[in-house]
Each structure stands twice: as C-alpha cells, then as structure tokens.
Amino acid sequence: MNTILIKNITLIDGSQKDILISNGKFDRIAANIADKAEITIDGKDKTIIPAFYNAHTHAAMALLRSYSEGKSLQSWLNEVWKKEATLTNEDIFNGSRLAILEMIRSGTVFFADMYWKHKSVIAAVKDMGVRANVGITFMDTLDSKTCEENMEFIKSFANDDKMISLSVSPHAIYTCSERMYEKCYEIAHSNGLNLHTHLCETQKEVADCISKYGISPVELLDKLGVLDKHTIAAHCVHITPSNADILATREVNVVHNPCSNMKLASGVFPYRLCKTAGINIALGTDGAASNNSLSMLQEMKFASLLAKVSTDNPTSLPAQEVFQWATTNSATAFGLKAGVIAEGYDADCLLVDMNHVSLVPNNDIVSSLVYAADNECINTVICNGKVLMQNRIIEKEEEIIAKAKKFIK
Ligand SMILES: [Zn+2]
The missing domain is CATH 2.30.40.10 (Urease, subunit C, domain 1)
Incomplete structure (x- = not known):
C-alpha cells in the first residue's frame, strides 16, 4: 500500500x-x-x-521549440510537417519525456496529446509516471495500412492502471474528409473514447469550409453527428453565437490555448460568448513549438489577461475561474475524478x-x-x-535533457 x-x-x-x-x-x-x-x-x-491538467498539447513538439518562428498557422504547419516527417520513434520518446519533464516542473500531471507514433508517447508517459489522454491521430494523407493499424491498436488497448486513456484524433477539418470524421467517431463511440480535434482555429479554416461545404466547421461536424460530451474541440477561436449554442447543446468540451493563438495570430478566443453559452471550457498550452512553453501557470495568466483586454472589462475571467479551467474543468473533460x-x-x-x-x-x-x-x-x-x-528534484532530469539535446546535433 x-x-x-x-x-x-x-x-x-x-x-x-x-x-x-x-x-x-x-x-x-x-x-x-x-x-x-x-x-x-x-x-x-x-x-x-x-x-494542472493540460487539455490540449502535442508533447513531442518540445523538440521543435523555437524552430520555425514568425509565421501564420498554415505556413508554420508546412515547415513543421516537413521536420516532423524525419522524427523517429526514439525522437518522439525523448521529445515526449522532455515535455513531461517541463510539465512536472511547472505542476502539470496530465496532458491530452495529439501526435504521431503514439506507442512512443505512451512509453514516455509510463516512464515519467504522469497521466495522459493519448490521441491516435488521423488525417486523409495517412496510408491505409497505418490507418488500419491505428484502428486495431485502439480496439486492443488495455487501460490497465487507469493512468493512460486514448482518444481518437482526426486532426482538423482541413486535413480530414467527412468520411474520415465519421469513421473516427464510429471507432471512438464504439470503444468509449473521446474524439479530440482542432476546430475553428483560424479565419481561413472557417472561410475555406464555408466555400467548400456551404456551412461553418461547427455546423459541418454537427451535421456529421460527431459532436457530443466526449468531444474535445481545441481552439474554437472563430465561432458565431449559433456555433456556440451548438457546442453547448452537444456538451462539447472546448479547449482554450491563448498563447498559441496569440503567437500564430490566429485570433482572440470568444470568452464571453462561450461562457454565456454555458460551455465547459478547459485550458491547454498547445505544443511547445507554437507557445513556446508548457507552463499552465503562464497559460492561466495569458488567458485571463486576454479575456480582460478583449472584452474591455477588468472583471472578465477572474483568477478563480481560470484556475478552475486549468484544474477541475480540464479533468472533467477527460472523465477524471480529480482537480x-x-x-x-x-x-x-x-x-x-x-x-x-x-x-x-x-x-x-x-x-x-x-x-x-x-x-x-x-x-x-x-x-x-x-x-x-520533491524540493524541485526529478531524478531523471539530467539524462532527459542530455538525450533531447542530442536531437539538435
Ligand atoms: Zn494543437
């Protein structure tokens, strides 16, 4: 005991x-x-x-901290995707451990991850003793063999010690077809898992969706029937009042990532709109490549200040409320009796x-x-x-940092 x-x-x-x-x-x-x-x-x-419970991140991207700076989301993604294609299983393991080290040092014990090579992420989570919801990521460009392997992995995953759960993670509406979302929801729903996706992150995403489908991204996902209380929607920066009503009605968990949204100039999270609609709002850092930190203390401060300046109201998002986003609300979104x-x-x-x-x-x-x-x-x-x-000492720290530094060489 x-x-x-x-x-x-x-x-x-x-x-x-x-x-x-x-x-x-x-x-x-x-x-x-x-x-x-x-x-x-x-x-x-x-x-x-x-x-703290970090409700949206890409842990192994800690290796790409300060790698591609001063870009919009799309040109940043294009650069990052090229680099990510070169990452090995070992890189992802070492990068995830680096991220978890930073998270522990800043008080985070759970993170919801969306990345590639999930077996390496899971190995890192087990090695560090934290909790995680590990996203199995899907995109249309994924070859059918990997897609099948991912599906099989999800079906056979044994959640032995309750420290690690999975989510099915269609990346975003601009990288996944309608059919891909439906398939992801089907497998999430039949295995009792969350569906974790990026949603309404930029104005371009919304404009492209409207010109392609004639409806907004939220309406599109609602039409496909993939929005419910097990859905985790990261960003939700560009949503209308009727979008917010849909998200609230479906009990979708929305994750605010203020630093990443500001750094990539994606836009301002509609705090008042989401709060008035009664949405469960959680807090996340997004990856260290677009933040560039994984500190939830820092994220709380930026969220609170951004809400105040964007509503021209110093009473917006008081400290107690954003603290709840980073603790209870994030834990609740992932079904943890914690926070x-x-x-x-x-x-x-x-x-x-x-x-x-x-x-x-x-x-x-x-x-x-x-x-x-x-x-x-x-x-x-x-x-x-x-x-x-304890006393700010983590035994494996030196070794983790040495291995992460090797990646850069
Ligand atoms: Zn993200």
Whole structure:
C-alpha cells in the first residue's frame, strides 16, 4: 500500500490540516492524523493546490521549440510537417519525456496529446509516471495500412492502471474528409473514447469550409453527428453565437490555448460568448513549438489577461475561474475524478512554497498563482499518490535533457 502523510499543510481556504494519501486517493483530510505512512512530508510554509491538467498539447513538439518562428498557422504547419516527417520513434520518446519533464516542473500531471507514433508517447508517459489522454491521430494523407493499424491498436488497448486513456484524433477539418470524421467517431463511440480535434482555429479554416461545404466547421461536424460530451474541440477561436449554442447543446468540451493563438495570430478566443453559452471550457498550452512553453501557470495568466483586454472589462475571467479551467474543468473533460483537494478524489496535487518571492505577501493565493507565480514556487508534485518531484528534484532530469539535446546535433 502506497501511503503519504502531509503534516500541517495549508489549504487554499487558509485552514491547516493533515492529509493522508493512500492507494492514489486523498484518503483523509483532518486535523492531527496520527496514522503512520511510508512517506511523511512536512507541510510547513506550503499550500496544497490541485495539480494542472493540460487539455490540449502535442508533447513531442518540445523538440521543435523555437524552430520555425514568425509565421501564420498554415505556413508554420508546412515547415513543421516537413521536420516532423524525419522524427523517429526514439525522437518522439525523448521529445515526449522532455515535455513531461517541463510539465512536472511547472505542476502539470496530465496532458491530452495529439501526435504521431503514439506507442512512443505512451512509453514516455509510463516512464515519467504522469497521466495522459493519448490521441491516435488521423488525417486523409495517412496510408491505409497505418490507418488500419491505428484502428486495431485502439480496439486492443488495455487501460490497465487507469493512468493512460486514448482518444481518437482526426486532426482538423482541413486535413480530414467527412468520411474520415465519421469513421473516427464510429471507432471512438464504439470503444468509449473521446474524439479530440482542432476546430475553428483560424479565419481561413472557417472561410475555406464555408466555400467548400456551404456551412461553418461547427455546423459541418454537427451535421456529421460527431459532436457530443466526449468531444474535445481545441481552439474554437472563430465561432458565431449559433456555433456556440451548438457546442453547448452537444456538451462539447472546448479547449482554450491563448498563447498559441496569440503567437500564430490566429485570433482572440470568444470568452464571453462561450461562457454565456454555458460551455465547459478547459485550458491547454498547445505544443511547445507554437507557445513556446508548457507552463499552465503562464497559460492561466495569458488567458485571463486576454479575456480582460478583449472584452474591455477588468472583471472578465477572474483568477478563480481560470484556475478552475486549468484544474477541475480540464479533468472533467477527460472523465477524471480529480482537480480538487477532497477525500475520495485522485491524489494529484502540488505543494507550493509560500516563501517563494513570487508569492510574498500572500494576500490571495489563487490570484498570486495566476498573475505572479513562477514555476520555481512549485516545490513538490504528487500524481496518483506518488511523488514525482520533491524540493524541485526529478531524478531523471539530467539524462532527459542530455538525450533531447542530442536531437539538435
Ligand atoms: Zn494543437
């Protein structure tokens, strides 16, 4: 039995408790827990917060950080796709580990991935001890043999320890036909998996769709019957009020990726529209090649500031709300009972160093986390009741960085 006892830790509400973690769950949260545990952590001067769940990324693209800069989405993609064609299984494994290392150091314990060579991504996730929803990516250009192999992999995948789930990921409407979306939905639906896709990322995507199909991308996917509560739609920057109503009615989870949208000048996420429609909004970083960071702390800050400046309203997207996007909302989108510090929930949490300069003085912990926190304030990361980082030390760090650096040479 794996047990951790955290003594005298401060909760977000300011109260001080002991927390007993056993078998991957928060077992008990109370004053003075006297049980013995395998690991005891002193919580003095630390606050416990839920870990972050990155709802849309392309992990192995960490290898392409700062690779092709200053481009629009389409010309950036053309450059990146050429480079990606040269990546080996080993590159994807090393790139994914590099990304996960960065994620752990910035407090993220789950990521929803969309990439190629999913077996290498899965191997990296297992090696690092985090959770992931691994997308099996489809495009029309995929040869039929790989398509068949992907379908077979999905059918035979055994979700042994519940740390890794799969999603079926048709890349986008400009790379996948109607038939491809229908096929992807069919296999997702029959295997109880999410369907994860890019949607309405740029104005060009919407204009091309209207000229080809006579309807918007959201209307197209709705017509194909692929939108439901298991759909994860990344971006949704260029949507109309009636599109937002469709997404809300179908209970689609929308993932906002503010840094990537700003860097590629894709546009401004319609915060007010999505919120008013009642859509579950989650937060993601997108890949490190278009961000160029995987820090959810940074992503929360940009999301909140962008919502304020784009609505000309300083009350838009308060810290508490964007913090919920990065934790509970993202976890909910992927069916995890996680994202809060409460008995019975998955024991995924961060111990934050309240003596770190970026958090002093502690007038409001959530505001400080969203607007001020530096990654370095995250002292300890626990995922599924296991310590992944303590006192900012991750055992494999040197080796992971050395292997990733080799890729550039
Ligand atoms: Zn993306």
